[in-house]
Amino acid sequence: SANNKLQKDIADKVKIDEMRKEFLDNVSHELKTPLASIRLLTDSILQDASIDRDTAREFVADIGEAADRLIHISQELLELNRLDEGRDMAQEPVDWTEQVEKIGRMLAPLAEEDRITLETDLGEDCIVRCNQEDASQILRNLMENAIKYNVTGGEVLVTTRHQGAQVLLSVADTGVGIPEADMPRIFERFYRVDKARSRQAGGSGLGLSIVHDMVLRNDSTISVAPRPEGGTCFTVVFPAFDIEEDI
Ligand code: ADP
Numbered sequence: 001s002a003n004n005k006l007q008k009d010i011a012d013k014v015k016i017d018e019m020r021k022e023f024l025d026n027v028s029h030e031l032k033t034p035l036a037s038i039r040l041l042t043d044s045i046l047q048d049a050s051i052d053r054d055t056a057r058e059f060v061a062d063i064g065e066a067a068d069r070l071i072h073i074s075q076e077l078l079e080l081n082r083l084d085e086g087r088d089m090a091q092e093p094v095d096w097t098e099q100v101e102k103i104g105r106m107l108a109p110l111a112e113e114d115r116i117t118l119e120t121d122l123g124e125d126c127i128v129r130c131n132q133e134d135a136s137q138i139l140r141n142l143m144e145n146a147i148k149y150n151v152t153g154g155e156v157l158v159t160t161r162h163q164g165a166q167v168l169l170s171v172a173d174t175g176v177g178i179p180e181a182d183m184p185r186i187f188e189r190f191y192r193v194d195k196a197r198s199r200q201a202g203g204s205g206l207g208l209s210i211v212h213d214m215v216l217r218n219d220s221t222i223s224v225a226p227r228p229e230g231g232t233c234f235t236v237v238f239p240a241f242d243i244e245e246d247i
Contacts, residue, residue, distance in 0.1 A: 026189065080210060096128065104118050111156070154231075156171065165239065168235060176231075219239055220236055222235070223235050
Protein backbone atom coordinates (compact mmCIF):
# COMPACT_ATOMS: atom_id res chain seq x y z
CA SER A 1 0.00 0.00 0.00
CA ALA A 2 3.02 2.28 0.50
CA ASN A 3 3.78 1.32 -3.07
CA ASN A 4 0.25 2.24 -4.14
CA LYS A 5 0.56 5.62 -2.48
CA LEU A 6 3.87 6.26 -4.21
CA GLN A 7 2.32 5.36 -7.55
CA LYS A 8 -0.61 7.65 -6.88
CA ASP A 9 1.72 10.51 -5.92
CA ILE A 10 3.66 10.04 -9.14
CA ALA A 11 0.44 9.93 -11.19
CA ASP A 12 -0.77 13.13 -9.48
CA LYS A 13 2.51 14.86 -10.18
CA VAL A 14 2.41 13.86 -13.86
CA LYS A 15 -1.16 15.16 -14.06
CA ILE A 16 -0.23 18.51 -12.45
CA ASP A 17 2.75 18.85 -14.80
CA GLU A 18 0.50 18.18 -17.78
CA MET A 19 -2.04 20.76 -16.58
CA ARG A 20 0.69 23.32 -16.04
CA LYS A 21 2.06 22.67 -19.53
CA GLU A 22 -1.37 22.96 -21.10
CA PHE A 23 -2.03 26.17 -19.18
CA LEU A 24 1.25 27.73 -20.31
CA ASP A 25 0.60 26.62 -23.90
CA ASN A 26 -2.74 28.37 -23.77
CA VAL A 27 -1.34 31.53 -22.21
CA SER A 28 1.46 31.72 -24.80
CA HIS A 29 -1.04 31.24 -27.58
CA GLU A 30 -3.32 33.98 -26.23
CA LEU A 31 -0.40 36.40 -25.98
CA LYS A 32 1.05 35.53 -29.38
CA THR A 33 -1.94 36.62 -31.46
CA PRO A 34 -2.17 40.26 -30.29
CA LEU A 35 1.63 40.58 -30.19
CA ALA A 36 1.89 39.34 -33.78
CA SER A 37 -0.75 41.91 -34.84
CA ILE A 38 1.16 44.72 -33.16
CA ARG A 39 4.40 43.64 -34.87
CA LEU A 40 2.72 43.36 -38.28
CA LEU A 41 0.86 46.66 -38.08
CA THR A 42 3.94 48.51 -36.84
CA ASP A 43 6.00 47.15 -39.75
CA SER A 44 3.31 48.12 -42.22
CA ILE A 45 3.36 51.71 -41.03
CA LEU A 46 7.15 51.98 -40.80
CA GLN A 47 7.92 50.32 -44.14
CA ASP A 48 5.47 52.33 -46.20
CA ALA A 49 6.97 55.81 -46.36
CA SER A 50 4.02 57.15 -48.34
CA ILE A 51 1.30 55.67 -46.12
CA ASP A 52 -1.69 57.99 -45.99
CA ARG A 53 -2.87 59.48 -42.76
CA ASP A 54 -6.20 57.61 -42.58
CA THR A 55 -4.64 54.21 -43.14
CA ALA A 56 -1.99 54.93 -40.54
CA ARG A 57 -4.67 56.00 -38.05
CA GLU A 58 -6.63 52.83 -38.76
CA PHE A 59 -3.57 50.67 -38.12
CA VAL A 60 -2.78 52.53 -34.91
CA ALA A 61 -6.37 51.96 -33.75
CA ASP A 62 -5.86 48.22 -34.40
CA ILE A 63 -2.65 48.33 -32.38
CA GLY A 64 -4.62 49.91 -29.54
CA GLU A 65 -7.14 47.07 -29.72
CA ALA A 66 -4.39 44.46 -29.54
CA ALA A 67 -2.98 46.29 -26.50
CA ASP A 68 -6.44 46.21 -24.88
CA ARG A 69 -6.54 42.45 -25.36
CA LEU A 70 -3.15 42.07 -23.70
CA ILE A 71 -4.28 44.25 -20.78
CA HIS A 72 -7.44 42.17 -20.43
CA ILE A 73 -5.53 38.88 -20.46
CA SER A 74 -2.97 40.09 -17.91
CA GLN A 75 -5.78 41.26 -15.62
CA GLU A 76 -7.38 37.83 -15.82
CA LEU A 77 -4.08 36.08 -15.13
CA LEU A 78 -3.59 38.27 -12.05
CA GLU A 79 -7.11 37.37 -10.99
CA LEU A 80 -6.34 33.64 -11.33
CA ASN A 81 -3.23 34.15 -9.23
CA ARG A 82 -5.24 35.92 -6.55
CA LEU A 83 -7.62 32.95 -6.54
CA ASP A 84 -4.85 30.38 -6.31
CA GLU A 85 -3.26 32.16 -3.39
CA GLY A 86 -6.63 32.36 -1.64
CA ARG A 87 -5.94 35.89 -0.45
CA ASP A 88 -8.53 38.59 0.25
CA MET A 89 -11.04 36.04 1.33
CA ALA A 90 -12.91 38.07 3.93
CA GLN A 91 -16.62 37.40 3.55
CA GLU A 92 -19.08 40.15 4.30
CA PRO A 93 -22.71 40.99 3.66
CA VAL A 94 -23.16 41.96 0.00
CA ASP A 95 -26.40 43.55 -1.13
CA TRP A 96 -27.27 42.30 -4.62
CA THR A 97 -29.58 45.21 -5.33
CA GLU A 98 -26.69 47.66 -4.92
CA GLN A 99 -24.33 45.44 -6.92
CA VAL A 100 -26.73 44.91 -9.83
CA GLU A 101 -27.37 48.66 -10.06
CA LYS A 102 -23.66 49.48 -9.89
CA ILE A 103 -22.56 46.94 -12.52
CA GLY A 104 -25.58 47.86 -14.66
CA ARG A 105 -24.40 51.48 -14.76
CA MET A 106 -20.86 50.34 -15.61
CA LEU A 107 -22.01 48.15 -18.50
CA ALA A 108 -24.68 50.49 -19.88
CA PRO A 109 -22.37 51.95 -22.57
CA LEU A 110 -21.42 48.45 -23.79
CA ALA A 111 -25.09 47.46 -23.94
CA GLU A 112 -26.00 50.65 -25.82
CA GLU A 113 -23.50 49.87 -28.58
CA ASP A 114 -25.73 46.97 -29.65
CA ARG A 115 -29.01 48.51 -28.44
CA ILE A 116 -29.36 45.84 -25.76
CA THR A 117 -31.83 46.50 -22.96
CA LEU A 118 -30.77 45.73 -19.40
CA GLU A 119 -33.77 44.72 -17.30
CA THR A 120 -33.77 43.89 -13.60
CA ASP A 121 -36.23 42.12 -11.33
CA LEU A 122 -34.75 42.49 -7.85
CA GLY A 123 -36.33 40.67 -4.91
CA GLU A 124 -36.42 41.94 -1.32
CA ASP A 125 -33.68 41.21 1.20
CA CYS A 126 -31.18 39.73 -1.27
CA ILE A 127 -28.11 40.02 0.91
CA VAL A 128 -25.51 37.30 0.54
CA ARG A 129 -22.42 36.25 2.47
CA CYS A 130 -19.61 36.64 -0.04
CA ASN A 131 -16.27 38.26 -0.64
CA GLN A 132 -17.14 41.74 -1.91
CA GLU A 133 -14.68 41.75 -4.80
CA ASP A 134 -15.66 38.22 -5.87
CA ALA A 135 -19.33 39.18 -5.84
CA SER A 136 -18.85 42.07 -8.21
CA GLN A 137 -16.53 40.07 -10.51
CA ILE A 138 -19.04 37.21 -10.75
CA LEU A 139 -21.89 39.54 -11.61
CA ARG A 140 -19.84 41.66 -13.96
CA ASN A 141 -18.57 38.67 -15.93
CA LEU A 142 -22.00 37.10 -16.30
CA MET A 143 -23.63 40.37 -17.34
CA GLU A 144 -20.80 41.24 -19.72
CA ASN A 145 -21.09 37.84 -21.43
CA ALA A 146 -24.87 38.22 -21.64
CA ILE A 147 -24.27 41.47 -23.56
CA LYS A 148 -21.29 40.28 -25.65
CA TYR A 149 -22.98 37.09 -26.85
CA ASN A 150 -26.32 38.74 -27.52
CA VAL A 151 -27.97 39.94 -30.72
CA THR A 152 -28.51 43.54 -31.77
CA GLY A 153 -31.60 44.89 -30.02
CA GLY A 154 -31.56 41.96 -27.55
CA GLU A 155 -32.26 41.85 -23.85
CA VAL A 156 -30.54 40.92 -20.60
CA LEU A 157 -32.60 40.17 -17.50
CA VAL A 158 -31.03 40.00 -14.05
CA THR A 159 -33.24 38.47 -11.36
CA THR A 160 -32.55 38.11 -7.62
CA ARG A 161 -34.66 36.18 -5.07
CA HIS A 162 -34.31 35.39 -1.40
CA GLN A 163 -35.47 31.80 -0.77
CA GLY A 164 -35.05 30.44 2.74
CA ALA A 165 -31.35 30.29 3.58
CA GLN A 166 -30.35 31.04 -0.01
CA VAL A 167 -30.27 33.88 -2.47
CA LEU A 168 -30.66 33.16 -6.18
CA LEU A 169 -29.14 35.34 -8.85
CA SER A 170 -29.90 34.67 -12.48
CA VAL A 171 -28.60 36.38 -15.58
CA ALA A 172 -30.68 35.53 -18.66
CA ASP A 173 -30.11 36.73 -22.21
CA THR A 174 -31.76 36.58 -25.62
CA GLY A 175 -28.41 35.86 -27.27
CA VAL A 176 -26.78 33.31 -29.53
CA GLY A 177 -27.07 30.53 -26.94
CA ILE A 178 -24.59 27.79 -26.07
CA PRO A 179 -24.78 24.46 -27.93
CA GLU A 180 -25.70 21.55 -25.63
CA ALA A 181 -22.40 19.79 -26.43
CA ASP A 182 -20.32 22.77 -25.25
CA MET A 183 -22.22 23.37 -21.99
CA PRO A 184 -20.19 21.02 -19.78
CA ARG A 185 -16.96 22.67 -20.91
CA ILE A 186 -17.63 26.41 -20.72
CA PHE A 187 -16.24 26.71 -17.15
CA GLU A 188 -12.85 25.34 -18.27
CA ARG A 189 -9.91 27.69 -18.55
CA PHE A 190 -9.56 29.12 -22.08
CA TYR A 191 -12.61 27.27 -23.40
CA ARG A 192 -14.51 29.26 -26.03
CA VAL A 193 -17.44 28.12 -28.12
CA ASP A 194 -16.99 30.54 -31.00
CA LYS A 195 -13.33 31.59 -30.97
CA ALA A 196 -13.72 34.28 -33.60
CA ARG A 197 -16.66 35.93 -31.86
CA SER A 198 -15.01 35.73 -28.45
CA ARG A 199 -11.77 37.25 -29.74
CA GLN A 200 -13.66 40.03 -31.48
CA ALA A 201 -15.40 40.79 -28.19
CA GLY A 202 -12.01 40.89 -26.45
CA GLY A 203 -12.46 37.54 -24.67
CA SER A 204 -9.81 35.01 -23.72
CA GLY A 205 -11.97 32.15 -22.43
CA LEU A 206 -10.85 32.74 -18.85
CA GLY A 207 -13.84 34.72 -17.59
CA LEU A 208 -16.20 31.86 -16.73
CA SER A 209 -13.43 29.72 -15.23
CA ILE A 210 -12.67 32.59 -12.86
CA VAL A 211 -16.38 32.96 -12.06
CA HIS A 212 -16.59 29.23 -11.37
CA ASP A 213 -13.62 29.28 -8.96
CA MET A 214 -14.99 32.34 -7.17
CA VAL A 215 -18.44 30.79 -6.80
CA LEU A 216 -16.97 27.62 -5.29
CA ARG A 217 -14.80 29.41 -2.78
CA ASN A 218 -17.78 31.40 -1.56
CA ASP A 219 -19.77 28.22 -0.78
CA SER A 220 -22.07 28.81 -3.72
CA THR A 221 -23.07 26.94 -6.87
CA ILE A 222 -23.45 27.95 -10.50
CA SER A 223 -25.44 26.33 -13.27
CA VAL A 224 -26.25 27.13 -16.87
CA ALA A 225 -29.27 26.25 -18.98
CA PRO A 226 -30.60 27.14 -22.40
CA ARG A 227 -33.76 29.26 -22.37
CA PRO A 228 -36.70 27.70 -24.21
CA GLU A 229 -37.25 30.96 -26.12
CA GLY A 230 -33.56 31.07 -27.11
CA GLY A 231 -30.52 32.46 -25.34
CA THR A 232 -28.90 31.35 -22.11
CA CYS A 233 -29.55 31.60 -18.40
CA PHE A 234 -26.86 31.38 -15.70
CA THR A 235 -28.01 30.86 -12.12
CA VAL A 236 -25.85 31.30 -9.02
CA VAL A 237 -27.08 30.23 -5.59
CA PHE A 238 -25.39 31.96 -2.65
CA PRO A 239 -25.86 31.47 1.08
CA ALA A 240 -28.06 34.28 2.41
CA PHE A 241 -26.39 36.55 4.93
CA ASP A 242 -27.76 35.61 8.32
CA ILE A 243 -27.40 38.32 10.98
CA GLU A 244 -27.87 35.82 13.84
CA GLU A 245 -25.08 33.57 12.61
CA ASP A 246 -22.64 36.23 11.48
CA ILE A 247 -22.54 38.72 14.33
P1 ADP B 1 -14.63 34.85 -23.05
O1 ADP B 1 -13.51 35.63 -22.47
O2 ADP B 1 -14.31 34.21 -24.37
O3 ADP B 1 -15.93 35.58 -23.05
P2 ADP B 1 -15.72 33.11 -20.92
O4 ADP B 1 -14.93 32.15 -20.09
O5 ADP B 1 -16.36 34.26 -20.24
O6 ADP B 1 -14.73 33.57 -22.08
O7 ADP B 1 -16.82 32.28 -21.70
C1 ADP B 1 -16.44 31.09 -22.38
C2 ADP B 1 -17.24 30.93 -23.66
O8 ADP B 1 -18.60 30.60 -23.34
C3 ADP B 1 -17.31 32.18 -24.52
O9 ADP B 1 -16.22 32.27 -25.39
C4 ADP B 1 -18.63 31.99 -25.26
O10 ADP B 1 -18.41 31.19 -26.40
C5 ADP B 1 -19.48 31.20 -24.28
N1 ADP B 1 -20.44 32.05 -23.54
C6 ADP B 1 -20.26 32.61 -22.32
N2 ADP B 1 -21.36 33.28 -21.92
C7 ADP B 1 -22.27 33.17 -22.92
C8 ADP B 1 -23.61 33.64 -23.12
N3 ADP B 1 -24.25 34.38 -22.21
N4 ADP B 1 -24.23 33.30 -24.29
C9 ADP B 1 -23.60 32.56 -25.23
N5 ADP B 1 -22.34 32.09 -25.09
C10 ADP B 1 -21.68 32.37 -23.96
